[in-house]
Amino acid sequence: MSPASRPKALLFDIGGVCVASPLKAILDFEQSQRIPVGWINYAIGAKSPSGPWQTIERGEAPLDAAWFAWFKNDLEDPLLWEEFHTKLNRGSGSVPPVPSIDAQTLFWYMMGIVRNRDEQMFSALQRLRASQKFVLAALSNNVTFPKSHPYNDLTPALADLMSQFDAVILSATVGLRKPEPKIFEIAVQQIDAIDKERSGKGVSPEEILFLDDIGENLKTATQLGFKTIKVRPGKIENAVKELEEATGESLVDKKQAKL
Structure with missing residues (x-):
C-alpha cells in the first residue's frame, strides 16, 4: 500500500484477533x-x-x-x-x-479461552505502538461479570495487551454491540478526538483500518467507509502480514516466519 493510502488509525477486535477465538x-x-x-x-x-x-x-x-x-x-x-x-x-x-x-x-x-493472548498479534501491536504513527483502538463485544468474579481482574499478559490501545470501546459499557453502526460511530469519534489532540487534524472512517473475525461486523465497517482485514481462524500470521503491508511497518518476525 502506498504511503498516501496508509491508514491513520487501526481498530482491533479483541476475541479472535488479539486473543483466542470464542x-x-x-x-x-x-x-x-x-x-x-x-x-x-x-x-x-x-x-x-x-x-x-x-x-x-x-x-x-x-x-x-x-x-x-x-x-x-x-x-x-x-x-x-x-x-x-x-x-x-x-x-x-x-x-x-x-x-x-x-x-x-x-x-x-x-x-x-479468550483470556489467552495471541502472541503474534501482540508483538505486532507493540511494534505499531512503538512507531508512534497510528492511533490504536479496540472495539469489542464483551460481557460484564459479577463483581466478585475473578475474571474482572486481567492477567498480566492481558493487562499488557490492553495497555497498547489509546482507546477501548466495549459493548457492555456503551450499550451497543457490533455489528450495530452506532458503536462504530462511537469508535470513530474517540479515534478522531485522539488524533485531533495529537496532530490537530482528526480521522475519518476512510482512514481507519479495522480487523475482525466476523464477516457481519466487517460488512458494517465497510459500509461506513472503513478499510478492513478479516482475521481467519488459525490464520493470525496471515492477518499480521496484511497489516504489515497496509501500514508499511515491519511486524512479522522474519526468523519466526521461516520456521
Missing part, C-alpha cells in the same frame, strides 16, 4: 459434546438482535441464574433445532432430539 471454543464444545457443528452459533444468531447473547453483550441484563436459564432455553429451542437440522440434512431424515446443553459450562469455557 468461536473456536464453541467448536471445541460442540465436538466434545457430540453436538452438530454450527448449532450453537445458529441458535445464538437466530434470536438477534434481542436474544440472551445480544442482550448480555449490550449490558442490558445481569449475568445471573435467570440469564443462564434464558440462554439454555434458546440453545434447546425445538423449533429452531428442527429448522437447523432440516437445513443441515436438506430436509432428509427424521429430526433427532434436541441436544441438552449445559449453558453455564459453555459460557465459562468461552470466557476462559
Whole structure:
C-alpha cells in the first residue's frame, strides 16, 4: 500500500484477533459434546438482535441464574433445532432430539479461552505502538461479570495487551454491540478526538483500518467507509502480514516466519 493510502488509525477486535477465538471454543464444545457443528452459533444468531447473547453483550441484563436459564432455553429451542437440522440434512431424515446443553459450562469455557493472548498479534501491536504513527483502538463485544468474579481482574499478559490501545470501546459499557453502526460511530469519534489532540487534524472512517473475525461486523465497517482485514481462524500470521503491508511497518518476525 502506498504511503498516501496508509491508514491513520487501526481498530482491533479483541476475541479472535488479539486473543483466542470464542468461536473456536464453541467448536471445541460442540465436538466434545457430540453436538452438530454450527448449532450453537445458529441458535445464538437466530434470536438477534434481542436474544440472551445480544442482550448480555449490550449490558442490558445481569449475568445471573435467570440469564443462564434464558440462554439454555434458546440453545434447546425445538423449533429452531428442527429448522437447523432440516437445513443441515436438506430436509432428509427424521429430526433427532434436541441436544441438552449445559449453558453455564459453555459460557465459562468461552470466557476462559479468550483470556489467552495471541502472541503474534501482540508483538505486532507493540511494534505499531512503538512507531508512534497510528492511533490504536479496540472495539469489542464483551460481557460484564459479577463483581466478585475473578475474571474482572486481567492477567498480566492481558493487562499488557490492553495497555497498547489509546482507546477501548466495549459493548457492555456503551450499550451497543457490533455489528450495530452506532458503536462504530462511537469508535470513530474517540479515534478522531485522539488524533485531533495529537496532530490537530482528526480521522475519518476512510482512514481507519479495522480487523475482525466476523464477516457481519466487517460488512458494517465497510459500509461506513472503513478499510478492513478479516482475521481467519488459525490464520493470525496471515492477518499480521496484511497489516504489515497496509501500514508499511515491519511486524512479522522474519526468523519466526521461516520456521
